[in-house]
Amino acid sequence: MRDHHRPKQELCDELTALRKQVSDLKAEMVVRRRVEDALRQSDEQLRALADAVPAGLCLLRPGGTVRAANLPFARLLGYDSPAELQRLGDVIGIFAAPEELERVLAMAQRGDQRMAGVLFRRKDGSRQSLGVIGVPSADAVAIAVLERQPQPWRARPLTGSTGGK
Numbered sequence: 001m002r003d004h005h006r007p008k009q010e011l012c013d014e015l016t017a018l019r020k021q022v023s024d025l026k027a028e029m030v031v032r033r034r035v036e037d038a039l040r041q042s043d044e045q046l047r048a049l050a051d052a053v054p055a056g057l058c059l060l061r062p063g064g065t066v067r068a069a070n071l072p073f074a075r076l077l078g079y080d081s082p083a084e085l086q087r088l089g090d091v092i093g094i095f096a097a098p099e100e101l102e103r104v105l106a107m108a109q110r111g112d113q114r115m116a117g118v119l120f121r122r123k124d125g126s127r128q129s130l131g132v133i134g135v136p137s138a139d140a141v142a143i144a145v146l147e148r149q150p151q152p153w154r155a156r157p158l159t160g161s162t163g164g165k
Contacts, residue, residue: 056130056145059137064101065090067140076130076145078123085123094120096127108134108141115146 047070050057056073058066066089069082077094079085085094095101096119107116115131122128131146 056143058143058145059140060101060104060143061140062105064093064095064098064105066094073145077120077128088123092121096121104132104134104143105141107132108136108143111135120145 050070051072053070053072056070056076058069058073061067066086069085071082074080074082074085077085077089079088093101095104100119103116104118113133113135115133117129118132119127119129132143134141134143136142
């Protein structure tokens, strides 16, 4: 055993240093736990706020897949939860046709704050026209979706042509 050859004072100094390290680590753990709790609470409050909004909210990746959505948006499309919408929407898509996604992305890039009718694909496969306002957001597009929309904003049914009115 090597420690028998070390002076007692050196061992005491090392023990004191180790106790200080343990104390510092405990203090850091307390701070980290508080930060994690605050982040968790903030996330819960944000989710509660987003789910209480009377409109569907969704963040779309550039390819049209759902990055995040609130509960009203998921329910508008017939899903039970945002997680289910995200999981199945990534596979089957949420837009009735690729042109609908292109319209939403173009509207957001133009900064067009007017509502436009967009055809979405529901969970059951049916199509539903909803009023959408889209804005660019970092590397995504944020959309607000309203269930009811005045008649002039209703999306045209998909036929052979996608141009003109």
